[in-house]
Each structure stands twice: as structure tokens, then as C-alpha cells.
Amino acid sequence: MTTFETISKLIAETKDMDITTIKPEMTFADLGLDSLDVAELVMNMEDELGVTIEISPALKTVQDVVALVDAQKK
Amino acid sequence: MTRRFRNPKHKRKECEPMKIVAFGHALPKRSITNAELIRFLDTSDEWIQTHTGIESRRVLTGKETLSGLGAKAAKMALDRAGLKASEIDYILCSTTRGEMSFPATSCLIQEKLGASCPCLDVNAGCSGFVYALDVADGLLSTGRVRRVLVVCAEQVSRFTDWTDRSTCVLFGDAAGAAVCEAGEGLRAVRVTAEGDAKPLHGWPSGGNCPFDDRIPAEQPLYMNGQEIFKFAVTHSCHDIETVMEASGLTAETVDYFVLHQANRRILDAARARLKQPAEKFPMNITTHGNTSSACIPVLLSEMVEDGRLQKGQTLVLSAFGAGLTTGAAVLQY
Numbered sequence: 001m002t003t004f005e006t007i008s009k010l011i012a013e014t015k016d017m018d019i020t021t022i023k024p025e026m027t028f029a030d031l032g033l034d035s036l037d038v039a040e041l042v043m044n045m046e047d048e049l050g051v052t053i054e055i056s057p058a059l060k061t062v063q064d065v066v067a068l069v070d071a072q073k074k
Numbered sequence: 075m076t077r078r079f080r081n082p083k084h085k086r087k088e089c090e091p092m093k094i095v096a097f098g099h100a101l102p103k104r105s106i107t108n109a110e111l112i113r114f115l116d117t118s119d120e121w122i123q124t125h126t127g128i129e130s131r132r133v134l135t136g137k138e139t140l141s142g143l144g145a146k147a148a149k150m151a152l153d154r155a156g157l158k159a160s161e162i163d164y165i166l167c168s169t170t171r172g173e174m175s176f177p178a179t180s181c182l183i184q185e186k187l188g189a190s191c192p193c194l195d196v197n198a199g200c201s202g203f204v205y206a207l208d209v210a211d212g213l214l215s216t217g218r219v220r221r222v223l224v225v226c227a228e229q230v231s232r233f234t235d236w237t238d239r240s241t242c243v244l245f246g247d248a249a250g251a252a253v254c255e256a257g258e259g260l261r262a263v264r265v266t267a268e269g270d271a272k273p274l275h276g277w278p279s280g281g282n283c284p285f286d287d288r289i290p291a292e293q294p295l296y297m298n299g300q301e302i303f304k305f306a307v308t309h310s311c312h313d314i315e316t317v318m319e320a321s322g323l324t325a326e327t328v329d330y331f332v333l334h335q336a337n338r339r340i341l342d343a344a345r346a347r348l349k350q351p352a353e354k355f356p357m358n359i360t361t362h363g364n365t366s367s368a369c370i371p372v373l374l375s376e377m378v379e380d381g382r383l384q385k386g387q388t389l390v391l392s393a394f395g396a397g398l399t400t401g402a403a404v405l406q407y
Contacts, residue, residue: 036339039300043307055300
């Protein structure tokens with residue numbers, strides 16, 4: 001499973017939404033995630049992927065998170 | 075004798091265990107609804123409720139004092155235990171910021187109760203109740219005291235910034251108390267600290283010493299909500315699993331998980347991770363807000379009052395807060 005697929009699965013589970021509607025360019029606001037949803041998502045991603053993700057204003061879109069995780073995996 | 079682990083990394087020799095014989099609580103008269111807050115804050119009732127679960131909170135006003143509130147909670151606990159104030163051997167008060175810089179709030183409570191025992195304040199932020207139980211456990215184990223009164227007295231309204239909508243909506247004032255004696259009850263305690271002021275802190279007024287050119291200005295409560303959310307959920311779940319394991323328990327055998335009432339979303343996230351039903355996670359955040367270390371003893375006292383908490387039931391307590399500190403315990407009531 002790619003990083004994007006893993007993150008999409010976690011988002012879909014967190015917000016109980018259709019995974020096929022999640023696109024890389026979507027922001028957290030587009031996905032209906034508030035600040036605590038983002039914190040919970042980051043927590044679940046850290047557990048699932050074994051990475052550390054710092055929540056910062058630069059983290060806006062799904063693709064931003066994918067890039068951050070992929071950079072740590074290298 | 076039940077074996078208890080204060081911290082699973084540091085097994086200690088067996089000693090007389092501790093039990094809680096009674097709880098008490100006291101709330102300020104004034105209740106502030108979300109509707110009153112939106113008169114001067116750029117927020118909404120819907121935002122506050124969906125983000126926090128809070129509808130209203132109590133605030134000390136007028137002639138009410140923090141020590142008066144603490145004494146009222148203590149009196150309720152003493153009355154339920156059938157005890158006089160003179161029968162208390164030690165008063166421990168957990169408070170994030172006392173009524174006065176000094177003397178300790180425990181001393182002011184002692185004066186109001188008419189007790190005459192040693193008094194000590196502890197500050198472990200919102201983890202203060204579990205930390206205070208740990209200290210009470212240590213005092214009782216020396217054999218020098220027979221009965222410790224733990225009071226958690228919090229007036230968070232005094233040091234939040236009421237122009238900051240991200241924090242002032244969260245907190246309330248309250249006092250909770252517990253009378254502790256030797257006996258079977260406290261089966262495991264775990265207290266931790268990771269020193270880090272950045273995500274959650276406040277500064278008192280610095281005075282006016284003319285020789286000090288770096289006096290900090292008073293700063294009200296600051297909190298990085300997302301970082302604290304992550305810290306709270308991950309550490310709380312880990313602490314709960316640790317103390318359950320130390321006590322030979324599974325989540326299914328626990329009657330109630332009594333968590334620090336920081337935010338409804340934290341409670342929901344922890345509950346989802348532990349895969350336990352909502353009925354096992356009592357709450358009073360809806361009407362009290364986050365009352366720091368007073369949350370847990372207030373909730374337990376209310377559960378005694380309405381009959382939800384019965385003698386013999388098994389509780390797992392979990393708290394987390396400024397420090398960053400955490401505290402968890404297994405308690406058989």
C-alpha cells in the first residue's frame with residue numbers, strides 16, 4: 001500500500017467517509033477536519049507508519065503529509 | 075496484602091496499602107453558559123460544544139474563596155466518612171495556582187476546617203489528584219499518620235485569558251476531596267513527568283526587584299491544543315494499560331475509567347483506543363468544564379452521590395497535564 005493509500009484509509013476511518021473521494025490536493029478543511037481531528041489523524045498515522053509528524057501551519061494538504069512521511073521513510 | 079507498583083519500572087517492597095474512605099466536592103454558585111461567553115468572544119455555542127463537549131462551567135465570584143471551596147469539599151468528605159476535622163493527620167492540597175502565593179492553600183483550608191495537622195500543597199497541574207494520592211500513600215506507609223485528607227482546589231478562571239477564545243471556554247473552578255487511610259484499595263499508581271513548559275504554561279507576576287533586569291511579565295494560561303491532545307490520548311492509554319497490567323486487570327474487568335475531564339474529544343479518542351463502552355467513561359465536563367486536578371475527585375464524589383459508584387467497584391483513574399505530567403491509578407472503592 002502506498003503512503004497516500006495508507007493515509008487516505010486513516011482519514012476515511014477517522015471521518016467515516018468514502019475513501020475514493022480523498023484526493024492528494026485536498027486540504028484538511030476540504031475534508032471537514034478541525035484542528036483536533038488533525039491531531040487525532042496525526043496520532044493514528046504516527047502509530048500506523050512509525051514516523052513522527054510535527055503539526056505545523058505548513059501541513060495543509062493530504063499531499064503535504066504524504067511528502068513528510070515519505071521523507072522520513074527514506 | 076495486594077502488591078502494588080508505584081511505577082512498573084521501580085518495584086518497591088510490599089507495605090500497608092491505602093484506601094479512600096470517602097469523597098467530597100464543592101462547586102461555585104455561578105454557572106457561565108456558552109451563550110454568555112459569545113457576548114464578548116468571537117465563537118459560538120456550536121463550536122464550543124463540538125470541539126469540547128462543554129455547555130457551561132462554574133466560576134468563583136464575589137465573596138467565594140478557593141480555600142472556602144476546598145474546605146466545603148473536605149467537609150462533605152469528612153461527613154460522609156463520619157469523621158471530625160481533628161481526626162485528620164495531614165492535609166495535602168493539589169492546586170495549580172493557590173488562593174495566595176503563600177501561605178499554602180492547604181493551610182487556609184486547615185484554618186477553615188478547624189484542623190490542626192501539617193499541611194502541604196502539591197502542584198502537578200491537572201495530574202495533581204493522582205500525584206497527591208501517591209504522596210498520601212507514601213505518608214501512610216511510614217506509619218506516622220493514620221489519615222490523610224487530599225483536597226484538589228482549582229480556580230483556573232483566575233489565570234486564564236478571558237480574551238482568548240481558544241482557552242477560556244475550556245476551564246472552570248471546583249474543589250474535590252478524598253479521605254485516605256491505610257487499607258485495601260489503591261492497587262497501582264503510576265506518575266510520570268516529561269519536563270516541557272512549551273505546550274502548556276503560565277507565568278505569575280514577577281515582582282519589582284530593581285536589581286533583576288529579566289523579570290517576566292505575568293502571562294495567563296497558554297496551551298497548544300493539538301500537542302496536548304496528542305500527548306493526552308497517547309500517554310493516557312499507555313498509562314491505563316500499564317496500571318491495568320500491574321494489577322492483573324483487563325479493560326473488561328474495570329467498572330469505570332475515570333479520566334481527567336480536559337476535553338470531550340480526548341475522552342472519546344481514548345475510549346475508542348481502549349475499545350470500551352461509553353457507560354464506563356463517566357463525564358461531567360458538559361457542566362463543569364476542565365477543572366484541572368479537581369476533575370477526578372469531583373466526578374467520583376458526584377458518582378457516589380447519584381449511586382453510580384458503589385463500594386467494591388474497580389476504577390482506573392487517568393490524568394494528564396502541565397509539566398508535562400501524567401498520573402494513573404487502579405482503585406478499588
